[in-house]
Amino acid sequence: MSVGGLLLDVVGPVVVLVAIGAVVGTRLGIDPAPLSTASYWLFGPAFVFDNLYDADLARDLVIKLIVASLASMAGAAIVAWVVMTIARQRGAARSATMLTSAYGNVGNAGLAISAFALGDDVLPIASVVMLSINITGLAMGVGLAAARTTTIGRAIGRALMAPMTVAGVLAIVVNAIGRGLPLILERPMQLMSDAMIPTMLITLGLQLVLTGMPHWNAGLLTTIGAKLAVAPLAGTGAAAALGLDGDPLSVVAIQTAMPPAVFCALVAIQHDYERDRITSSVVATTIVSLLTIPVVLALAT
Numbered sequence: 001m002s003v004g005g006l007l008l009d010v011v012g013p014v015v016v017l018v019a020i021g022a023v024v025g026t027r028l029g030i031d032p033a034p035l036s037t038a039s040y041w042l043f044g045p046a047f048v049f050d051n052l053y054d055a056d057l058a059r060d061l062v063i064k065l066i067v068a069s070l071a072s073m074a075g076a077a078i079v080a081w082v083v084m085t086i087a088r089q090r091g092a093a094r095s096a097t098m099l100t101s102a103y104g105n106v107g108n109a110g111l112a113i114s115a116f117a118l119g120d121d122v123l124p125i126a127s128v129v130m131l132s133i134n135i136t137g138l139a140m141g142v143g144l145a146a147a148r149t150t151t152i153g154r155a156i157g158r159a160l161m162a163p164m165t166v167a168g169v170l171a172i173v174v175n176a177i178g179r180g181l182p183l184i185l186e187r188p189m190q191l192m193s194d195a196m197i198p199t200m201l202i203t204l205g206l207q208l209v210l211t212g213m214p215h216w217n218a219g220l221l222t223t224i225g226a227k228l229a230v231a232p233l234a235g236t237g238a239a240a241a242l243g244l245d246g247d248p249l250s251v252v253a254i255q256t257a258m259p260p261a262v263f264c265a266l267v268a269i270q271h272d273y274e275r276d277r278i279t280s281s282v283v284a285t286t287i288v289s290l291l292t293i294p295v296v297l298a299l300a301t
Contacts (some may be wrong), residue, residue, distance in 0.1 A: 009116070014109060017198055021205020032206035036269040039200050044263070045167035046192035047107070048134060051127045052171035054180065061248065062128055068239035069132035072256040073102040073140075075234025076226040083226070087218040095144040096274040097219040099267075100281040101226035103137030104258040106130040107197065113293070114254050117301050122247050129255040135168040137261060145271035200262050207269055207279050214284035215276075223260065223281045228292045232257035250300040257296040259289040 024030060080101035084094040104110065107130055114126040139160060146158040174181070181189065214220065235256030239249050260282045268278040 014201060017201035018205040018208070021202035022208050023205075024202070025206040025209035030206055032203045032210070032269055035199055035203040035206065036266055039196060039203060039266055040270045041163050043192050043196035043199055044266070045163040046189050047196040048131065048164045049167040049171040050189050050193035052131050052168060053174040055124050055127055055175060057124050057128060061125070061244075064239070064242040064244055065125065065128045065248065065252065066132045067242060068235050068244065068252045069129045069256070070136060071238035072104075072231045072235025072252075073133060073136060076231040077102040077140075079230045080222050080226045083222045084219065087222075089218055092274050093219055093277065095147075096268075096277050097222050097226075097281070099137070099141050099144060100223045100260040100264050100278055100285070102231070103140065103261045103264055104133055104227060104231060104256060105261045105286070106133045106255045106258055107261070107263075110255040110258045113258075113297070114251050117254060117297055118247055118250055122251050125248055125251045126255060129251060131168060133255070134261070134263065135165055138162055138164045138263060138267065141264060141267035141273075142271065145267060145273035200266060203269070204262050204265050204279070204282065207265060207275065208283060214280035216284075219277060220281050220284055224285050224288050227260055227285055228257065228289055232296060253296055253300045257289075257293060259286040 021032075025032070077098045080098045081094065084090070084097050089097070106126075111123065111126050111130060114122055139162065142158060142162045142165075146154065180186070232253055236249065236253045239252040244252065260278075262282060265275070265279045265282050267273065268275040
């Protein structure tokens with residue numbers, strides 16, 4: 001499949017669902033908050049749990065993938081912090097930029113692009129990267145949002161108790177025990193997991209109606225550079241240093257090159273945390289990534 005066909009088949013459906021949300025939001029004036037709440041408390045945790053509880057990978061490989069994933073996030077977040085500090089943008093503006101720079105769309109976009117580019121056999125590897133970034137990004141987003149109104153300790157506690165963080169921990173426990181779920185629990189979990197991506201994308205479209213067009217500012221430009229350039233360089237550099245090559249290295253390169261996660265907007269909406277700034281960054285950086293993802297795919301494959 002050509003890169004153009006890949007982008008059309010993978011990114012195209014994402015754009016269509018966001019557009020549906022935007023059109024419905026315009027016509028009916030639907031509030032995105034209820035859908036955001038359902039995704040945050042139900043569909044998102046089910047998605048995290050469903051992708052991890054039965055994953056089967058070597059422990060050494062899993063550790064290396066986690067370290068590379070966290071290195072990509074740390075590199076992008078540090079660069080965002082430095083640039084925003086130099087630009088005299090502090091407080092919520094700086095922390096929101098750090099979130100969108102570090103937390104990538106490794107779920108609905110990253111998994112699909114990895115599978116199309118490298119084959120379905122890489123999905124377990126891509127899922128480890130996805131979960132590493134998702135759980136860390138969610139904890140980061142909830143923690144930053146909570147830190148505005150409480151102490152750092154309580155903010156960290158609230159982040160660790162976020163629904164998707166808890167679901168990830170429970171999934172790891174179930175995976176370690178090696179016991180599957182009974183069908184009466186497994187099938188509802190899978191159904192809720194399948195509902196997460198379309199619900200989340202439609203919610204983003206609804207929020208776009210309220211936010212309007214992206215506003216170009218220091219934070220947005222910083223996110224574009226940090227997320228689309230610094231994050232993949234830091235991630236693949238760490239992966240190579242750890243001895244990863246072949247498909248694992250390619251997966252890290254692809255996953256860390258994804259634009260900001262739609263979950264960033266979900267957290268922003270749910271916690272009323274810089275929702276306009278974060279939604280603008282998600283949308284604008286996703287558009288720019290249509291130019292950078294083909295380059296990453298050419299190098300990774």
